[in-house]
Amino acid sequence: MLIKIKYFGQIAEVTQKEEEQLEVSEGNISALLNVLHSKYDTLNNKDFQIAQNQELVSLETELTGAEIALLPPFAGG
Amino acid sequence: MLIKIKYFGQIAEVTQKEEEQLEVSEGNISALLNVLHSKYDTLNNKDFQIAQNQELVSLETELTGAEIALLPPFAGG
Amino acid sequence: MKDKKPMKSVFKEGAITSEFIGNSIYKHQTKTSIGAHNIFLGQVRADEIDGKTVSAIEYTAYEDMANQKFHEIRESSFEKFDLTCMHIYHSLGTVKAGEICLFVFVSSPRRKVVFEALEYIVDAIKADVPVFGKEIFEDESHQWKVNS
């Protein structure tokens, strides 16, 4: 399926882009992360959480096709 | 000794004045209060604390000749 | 950076305006070690009591003792909390319903500190400072306010 992925803060510095569309097989977040780690090799040094459809999810969560976001540590306020 | 006494808020409504000088014998706050109660007969319905030299004192505190104030409940803020 | 002047009066005649508060915030923008401000504002409520509505509070104070108490609160706050600045203003005279009668402003590098300090200061003001409030009703009768 085609998934829209958004990158923020220092993660966007690693990916050199703020978003992209990726064609991935069905599976869970962990599987998607494997794809991203092989695409961006400095990503594994970085601390981030993952949101799917604007909710934080775990590695075991199944991909739904909704928007994914890689969120570095929050710094609001 | 001659003591300056200040009245505030609803106490000043009872005494009809904001301050006065009274000649009183040596003694404690309680003795002074007896004088005031006989002078202002509605004073005993009222809730107040007493300050001597700007510090709250108890009935047993000795009069020093410093300024006395009758302070109704605080309502700051 | 500590803004710790001795014994200035905190009393202001009449209501404390939003312009005054805004300007006070503005003045702190040169203090770049501050990361968090916390502001408490006391506003006069149009309470309804036995069918009558409060239209204003008339504040009086035992001013010398009150300024002494404010000073003690200030000293103990700087001792207890890592504050960069602290300001207190309280109205005297008439403050109408909806207007502001108390403005307490604390600033610190960190946010935890300002929350603790502000509540401590406001509670101390309510408990320890000899300020008196005459609640004036719309029919010009009155009653005396008591802090709860």
Added chain:
Amino acid sequence: MKDKKPMKSVFKEGAITSEFIGNSIYKHQTKTSIGAHNIFLGQVRADEIDGKTVSAIEYTAYEDMANQKFHEIRESSFEKFDLTCMHIYHSLGTVKAGEICLFVFVSSPRRKVVFEALEYIVDAIKADVPVFGKEIFEDESHQWKVNS
């Protein structure tokens, strides 16, 4: 009296000015059931890190999710606390050292409520809202801010 609009954006481009804050206070003076306001302001600190000084923070956010989180914080605050009003504004883009990047404003008839509510809200914003801060040093290098 409850001022509970759904899902308005809390983001503002650039710093939040003291005039804006003063004006926001002014607008609450018609709400005469309010007795206590509590305001939190986050200000950008000129922190010194390894000999370099922060001159500004550049804020970005995952805006849709952030507005959703702000909305949830708003809903749960009105559920937990007896608030009359609540307003949150957060900067996006560049905010210089000394300028204000976060403005949280709660109002209630009673003071205890505003202290509890404000700390709850500010803590929730820091923990749950996807906002990112790039600390820009005077030499134009940068590092990424992390809330502690």
